[in-house]
Amino acid sequence: MxxxxxxxxxxxxxxxxxxxxxxxxxxxxxxxxxxxxxxxxxxxxxxxxxxxxxxxxxxxxxxxxxxxxxxxSPTAGVLAVADLGAHHARLGLLDLSGAPLVVEEVPCEIAEGPEATLDLLSDAFDRLLAERVPPSVPLRGVGTGVPGPVDPATLRVVTPSRMPGWNDFPVADHLRARYDLPVLVENDANLMAAGEARSWPGRENLMVLKVGTGIGCGAIVDGRLHRGRGAAGDISHVRVSSDSSVICACGHHDCLEAYASGAALIAALADAGVEVRHTSGIVDLVNDAVPEATSMVRTAGRRIGEVLTVLVNFFNPDVVAVGGSLSAAEPLITSIRAAVYERCLPLATRDLEIAPARAGRDAALLGAGSLLLDAVLA
Amino acid sequence: MxxxxxxxxxxxxxxxxxxxxxxxxxxxxxxxxxxxxxxxxxxxxxxxxxxxxxxxxxxxxxxxxxxxxxxxSPTAGVLAVADLGAHHARLGLLDLSGAPLVVEEVPCEIAEGPEATLDLLSDAFDRLLAERVPPSVPLRGVGTGVPGPVDPATLRVVTPSRMPGWNDFPVADHLRARYDLPVLVENDANLMAAGEARSWPGRENLMVLKVGTGIGCGAIVDGRLHRGRGAAGDISHVRVSSDSSVICACGHHDCLEAYASGAALIAALADAGVEVRHTSGIVDLVNDAVPEATSMVRTAGRRIGEVLTVLVNFFNPDVVAVGGSLSAAEPLITSIRAAVYERCLPLATRDLEIAPARAGRDAALLGAGSLLLDAVLA
DNA sequence: TCCACTTCCTTCGATGTCGAAGATAAAGGG
DNA sequence: CCCTTTATCTTCGACATCGAAGGAAGTGGA
CATH class of the missing domain: 1.10.10.10 (Winged helix-like DNA-binding domain superfamily/Winged helix DNA-binding domain)
Known part of the structure; x- marks a missing residue:
């Protein structure tokens, strides 16, 4: 229904x-x-x-x-939301307050193209609805996050680097054809920012960092998600100063992501003779106090912090929330904080809070719910 | 009246x-x-x-x-607006459409403190009103820009570096005591940004740079001036990479302002044996094709551009407008543009326009009018 | 010239919102 | 226990806004 x-x-x-x-x-x-x-x-x-x-x-x-x-009313309706990653999708049903009813993760290769991926997603939605929601409770909206830039005007994916076959695909139209309902399509980091924003009531200006395999960022300006022309929020391809020189996947030299992302740290650890598979492995090493890992995380944090100084001075946020799998490594946030506080204007850091993200693993789904609710209640 | x-x-x-x-x-x-x-x-x-x-x-x-x-109606009323600088104030009367009726510049030492300065300002307003406006046309609002940070909640000046005696002074209250009317107090770069925004209809996200003796910046986000907590828009104390090391007035090393501002260029030219007094002198030298000056301006532009890359990727504006006295030097904007286009994400620069400011010398007054009109019509 | 068409503006009844006043229901104090 | 105070919620007349319909004043084509 x-x-x-x-x-x-x-x-x-x-x-x-x-x-x-x-x-x-x-x-x-x-x-x-x-x-x-x-x-x-x-x-x-x-x-x-x-x-x-x-x-x-x-x-x-x-x-x-x-x-x-x-x-x-519990019968008022539900929202179906998802967050597409490269190799799996996290999806769930929310009630109209945005609270999760079910959340699950399914394997899902985004490289198989938009039709296959979105149909898989829709099938999963339908299954969850059938299993968990009485037929009398209607579905009110559908939303998904994608790991690439979304044109806010057309809700198409534009020039995504990690989504082969998706360029210019009308994601929203495709979903609307199956569900004749309000549809939301948004970049995953932006969704995470929107979700995180709900955990910081009273704070109107937030930067939300997602430090995992890659580095993503979303911004809440005056309480609303800042989209710019659809590309807003990128900080991963900023040049950092360095003795060496590394080429990033984007084609430029010395991007932040090439130094401070989980992927970069895994590569660097491999060079140092430490074998790690996932970002969570780095966190384990840090918790085990392996000096190479700790030092590298600390350097990564400092580099991220140095980039943030520019943005904090300019944007003057209330909060910088740091999430993503690597944020579980304590030294990361500490060194980000040190770099920002050392170098930013006192006025900009006076009331600034640099803290771990509060919204947890479902942040993107919560954000989708929050934004979707606006669309549903428009 | x-x-x-x-x-x-x-x-x-x-x-x-x-x-x-x-x-x-x-x-x-x-x-x-x-x-x-x-x-x-x-x-x-x-x-x-x-x-x-x-x-x-x-x-x-x-x-x-x-x-x-x-x-x-021409009798609907007028607004009195000013832009306080270190050594002079630019002030004028606008009609309610924000168009200037009179603009003039008066000498005015801001270091003499808030009471003296604001009284001088008010006297000038009263004189202009008496001279230029029939008594039947009422004054509807008063606004001023100040060269320092303003707390948007209290409209007080906070920790200004160039305004001795002004710290925490309730500028708005002082003006309201004399004019029982809507009062606007805002940072000068922010006013300039607001004024410039009116010259770019249809563009919702702007960065407005003021490159003169110092370097200032204001941001228009989704059509509205971004204030943050009152310190937003600073780019001048961002660290730039450099072989040498210079200490900035703010106490940090290698701030952008210490390398790329008009004041920094004047000092550098003096070191190179070229005597210049004002920023406009640098522009003259560039127009006369003096190689040292041109080269220095070009380097300054590149450094500004490098800082902008971070902000353009993150903020994804429609327009970067470059104003201020040094912007009259053609190579400045060219080299800013080159640095940004070379290094930013294609998606962020695809529809980005980097152009000279359009609003002219009265930009800040026009911006004051624009913001004040919102307050008057609230 | 006539006539269809577009745009501008006003008239008028229906509906939504407001604010004042009052009804309802509790807390707190003698 | 009664009375005052405070907050919640409803009733009701005044006013603002809406949309449909129509008049007014043009354009452009036959």
Whole structure:
């Protein structure tokens, strides 16, 4: 079952406020939405009749009458979201508050091309829906992250380096043909940033780094994902100063990614005679206090930090959140922090927090849910 | 005479659309505002009765009935704006469309402290108002740019390096005490960026560089000035790679400003035996094809360009506009462009325009007008 | 010249939103 | 226990906005 969400006008805003947990009573909605209490009551009544909201007991008093607690009806609908990687896809179903109902990981070779990959994805969605969601609960939207740049205007993948066969493929149109619903297609680092943003309430400007096999980055500006022309957020192909000279996959010399990514560290460790397969192996080595590994992670952190100095001075974020598998190596974030604090303007670092990402492994899925909810409630 | 603008609700949006020249008929307003044509007519009627708009003949037909042209009444009001520099202030009066009525430059030592400087400014405003504006035309807002960081929450100057005595001074409160009106206080580079943005219609993401004695930068993100926590836009204290080592006024080594600013070039030329007083002198030397000067400007441009590569990849702007007195030296922008195009991701430079600033010497005043208009019409 | 067509603008009834006032329901204090 | 205070929620008249319909004023073609 699939169905566009039947909301209009102010109802969407109200539903969003309840969905995100920002408000849970009519009075709270009135405060946050800017609408008059009377209008809120009317719209809430409609939403309850439409089966999207339910009243659920009463909340805690703030000194006067207890509010009647509102929450999303579990039958209001679900969102199907995914995050495509090179060799596997992480996918799940979320309720309309963006909370995961199911999450699973399936093997999935993105190199097999868009049709095969997206059909595999859709089949997995349908299976999960059949297994986990009563037929009466409708699907309200579909979204996926892809490991490449997405043109925000057309929702096509553009000049992706790691997605052979995907260039200029109309991902959104293909999904919409199967699900006649709001569809979201977004770069994976951007999704992660959007997901991470929900874990930092009150912070309007975030940089979110994903340090894993590669290095990705997304930016939240004034509370909204910054897309630029579709290529925003790249920091991996910035030139770093170095004695040696390394050629990056992008064709340039001395890109950050060629020095500080998980892949680069694995290669460097191999040169030093230490055999590691995955990025998680580096983290293990660091935890075992293998000096080569620790030193290399530290150098990588410093290099990332040096690139960040430019961006922190310019963008002046509230938070730099560091995620990705390599972020589990403690020295990484420490050395990023050291480099940034040493070199940035005091004014820019005064209230800056450089911290591990909070949203966990499902950050991208949560971000997809967050962005998709906006589309669903538009 | 001073007076808050008596607009409410949708009237502000409509007035702004006419003021900025975006629309000049009821039909155009309906298209751009999203309001129904009927609502537009009602509000316009009110604005005309309030003396803020006037009907002025008819416009050109687009195939049907000719529109009745609307424009701002010249009696609707004026804005008083200024841009404070270290040794002089540029100030002027704008009409509500943001167009300058008078602009002049007065000597003004910012080091004499906030009270003296702001009083001098206010006196100049009052004089201009008395000389150039009929008493029946009210002042609607006051704004000024300052050469230092401004906390966007409090409109105080924070830790300014070139404004002794100004730290934490409540500039806005001081101005509001004299003019009980909407007041704007903003960093000068940010004002310039806001002004430049009006010269690039349709472009939502801009970086605006001001290369003069120092190096300043402002960013327009999704059409709005990016302030961050008040320190956003700095690029001058980014470390550049260099054989030598120079200490910058900020205490760090090898800041961009210590190599590529007008002041740095003047010092370098002096070392090379060429005596220059002002930044404009460098431009003259370049125009006279003095090899040392041209070479130095080219190197400065390349260094600025190298810093920009990081920001262009990350921020992915539509336009990098280069202004400031040194931008008149042709090789500067050429070498910036070369460095950026050579090193940035193709996707980021595909539609990127790196061009001289268009807004001219009054950019900051125009920007103040643009931002102030938003405050006046809030 | 006439007429179809486009665009501009206004009129009018339906609907959404607002704010004030009041009803409801609890907390806290004598 | 009653009364005051505080907060929540609803009722109701005033006002803003909308969309449909139509009048006004042009264009362009037969």
């Amino acid at each position: 699939k169905q566009r969400l039947p909301v209009q006008g102010a109802q969407g805003d109200l539903l969003r406020l309840v969905a995100t947990g920002a408000a849970e009573s009519r009075a709270g909605l009135a405060r946050l939405s800017g609408l008059a209490a009377s209008s809120v009551s009317l719209r809430v009544e409609e939403l309850i009749e439409a089966g999207l909201l339910v009243e659920e007991g009463s909340g805690t008093s703030r000194g006067g009458r207890r509010p009647r607690r509102l929450c999303l | 001073k007076q808050r603008l008596p607009v409410q609700g949708a009237q502000g949006d409509l007035l702004r659309l006419v003021a900025t020249g975006a629309a000049e008929s009821r039909a155009g307003l309906a298209r751009l505002s999203g309001l129904a044509a009927s609502s537009v007519s009602l509000r316009v009627e009110e604005l005309i009765e309030a003396g803020l708009l006037v009907e002025e003949g008819s416009g050109t037909s687009r195939g049907g009935r000719r529109p009745r042209r609307l424009c701002l």
